[in-house]
Amino acid sequence: MKALRSPLAAVLCGGVIVGLALGVRHVQGLFMLPMTGTRGWGREAFALAIALQNLVWGLAQPFTGMIADRWGARRVLAGGCLLYALGLYLMAHAATGVQLALSAGLLVGVALSGTTFSVVYGAISRIVPPQRRGWALGMAGAVGGVGQFAMVPATQQLIGGLGWIAALSVFALVLAFALPLAWPLDDRQDRVPERQPQSMTGAIREALSHKGFWLLNAGFLACGFQLAFIAGHFPAFLVDQGFGPHTGVAALAIIALANVAGTYLCGQLGGLYRRKYVLAGLYLVRSGALLAFALLPASTASVYVFAFVMGLTWLGTVPLTNGLVSQVFGVQYLATLFGFVFVGHQLGGFLGMWLGGAVFDATGSYDAMWLLSALVGLAAAALHWPIDDRAVARLRMA
Known part of the structure; x- marks a missing residue:
């Protein structure tokens, strides 16, 4: 038991x-064409539901984090697994766009807030x-990356x-049976003590008054925008370009596999170098890869190289961002504060997913989205550079 x-x-x-929670999310793009074909929907209907999922996930994350910080992560994770299972089952049987939005959008969005980064x-x-x-954060991310990778061929089969x-x-059954895995994440006992405890309200007020937090x-x-657009629309984009469905599956698998190494390495780099500079570098690499892929002729080789580069930077931003929050504000209310930061990520995810579908339905092309994804990455690199990453005065004086 110990x-x-x-x-x-x-x-x-x-x-x-x-890995399970994000793995199912990672392969949602593989369901777009068969689901819309069966139901007779346009791509925007599917994209809007997944965009809503991203938005709900982000808006729910601070509150889920508050519950985890106050009553423990284990309960939140167990409830999240059950809600995820329910959302997937209802998604499978959604007959209208509204039903899809309520299941894949609302229920799965809330479930993701209780089974992913902030709480874990x-x-x-x-x-x-x-x-x-x-x-620890890099290793947890790497294990999660293995789960995402395994989910791609499983989904195809x-x-x-x-x-x-x-x-x-x-997938609904798998998430339901994952509930016992929440047991070891009981953080109510044996916590690393905070050097100077504070109230939750005080912690939120402190963070919101810090320029670097914003x-x-x-x-x-930018991270949410890029990831949601690629995960949601990349398989369909490749089919539009004349590639077989297996190319999109292989690309998502490469992203997930490279993410295993990338997330672990980013966690390690965060312990060696200033996290804000590593984050700025990641966004620059992403933007370069997006611009090159958008401007150069597409080939099987270029698809796989692009997928590999994106995979190396895919979720590496998360342990770095989480580590930066704990470095500046401490760990007592980390799930809550990271939840607020994650709102920005998921607002970007909503825009990336929804705009991808809207732009395609309006123009018949994803060209504008590739360029926009690169531009928001450049903006993110510039925003991270001036962040004051010193511990707040409360901790420095403790």
Whole structure:
């Protein structure tokens, strides 16, 4: 029983939950064409539901974080798994755009807020000593990346063999059975003590008065924009360009596999260098890859190279951003404060997913979206550079 409450168990189980939750989200783009074809919808109907999911996820995240900070991450994770399962089951049987928005958008969005970064990373940051925090966050992200990678071929096999409705139903069962994995993430005991405790209201007020907190939030918008657009529209874009469906599946698999190494390395880099500079560098690399892919002729080789580069920077921003928040404000209310930062990420996710569908339906092309994705990445790099990453005065004087 003691082993189940060890830091290593928390890292591994937290990583698996994140991998399952984000893995299902990562492959949503593979459901766009079969679902819209079966239901007779345009792409914007599907894109709007997933965009709503991103927005709900972001808006719910601060409140989910507050619950986790006050009553423990384990309960939030268990409830999130069950709600995710319900949302996927209802998504599989949605007959109208409204039903799809309520299931894939509202329910899954709230569920993601309880099964991903803010809650899991907040718990791990409290369970693991500060000197091991960079490794722990990077390792949890890497484990989650393995889960995302495994979900891509699994989705392809399920859709091809059983159909998309059955595939979503299987995922619902998997999320329901993942509930026991929440047990080791009990951060109510053996927490790393905060040097100078404060109230939750005081912590929120302190963060909202910090200029760097707003810069971090605005910069994180670019991450959500880019990831939602690519994950949601890349497979359909490749089909439009004349590639077979297997190319999109392979590209998503490469992104997920490269993300395993990228997330772990970013966690390590965050322990060696100033996180704000590493984040700025990641956004510059992303923007360069997006511009090159948009301007050069598309080929199978260029698709896979682009997927690999994007995968290396895919979720590496998350442990770095989470680590930066804990570095500046401490870990007592980390899930809450990261939840507020995550609002920016998910606002970007809403815009990236919805605009992708709206722009395509209006122009028949994704060209403008590729260029816009690169521009927001350049803006994010500029926003991260001036962030004051010193611990707040309350902690420096403790």
